[in-house]
Amino acid sequence: DIQMTQSPSTLSASIGDRVTITCRASQSAGSWLAWYQQKPGRAPKLLIYKASSLESGVPSRFSGSGSGTEFTLTISSLQPDDFATYYCQQYNSYSTFGQGTKVEIK
């Protein structure tokens, strides 16, 4: 199984900050990686697929990069609506999620 490890687990940031979340795979996931945003009591929302492709309707301040075993999600300028938990998901071999990164208000 491919294990996914996100860092940090919690991130405190201010409005306007540039935020980066890292996801590491225990073995290569190729470019088969997605990022989701989840707010309390809500289903996850797809942000990024194939490591760097922006889902339709998602603001351009979100971007993804990486391949193989190391991936990043970047929010270029944090907005009030972005405080949430973010998950990476590899779908190269079966599918596994990272443990999540909670983005909190500083």
Added chain:
Amino acid sequence: QVQLQESGPGVVKPSETLSLTCTVSGGSISSYSWSWIRQPPGKGLEWIGYISHSGSTSYNPSLKSRVIISVDTSKNQFSLKMSSVTAADTAVYYCARVATYCGGDCCDYWGQGTLVTVSS
């Protein structure tokens, strides 16, 4: 607009079988692949498995012996059955649509989720 809605018992007894159905509206179920994902209270997401538009299935290896996913195209529904449940199976269960452009099992539409508690 595609909508997904999970339905099924909110409480299941230990050792029994959990059965959930996802009803899809606003589109044909036959054209897509469909997934189940769960989230224990206060914890992260766990992929359970998916069924493709051709009817083939893939399951999380850790759950494979207990899980069956099936589809009923006449009702535009797909289902999850998980046998021999324990308290560790208590979670919010989500059904979701696999995005055709992902190249694999990433999901663009999700149900609202349904909490299933395993308790006697």
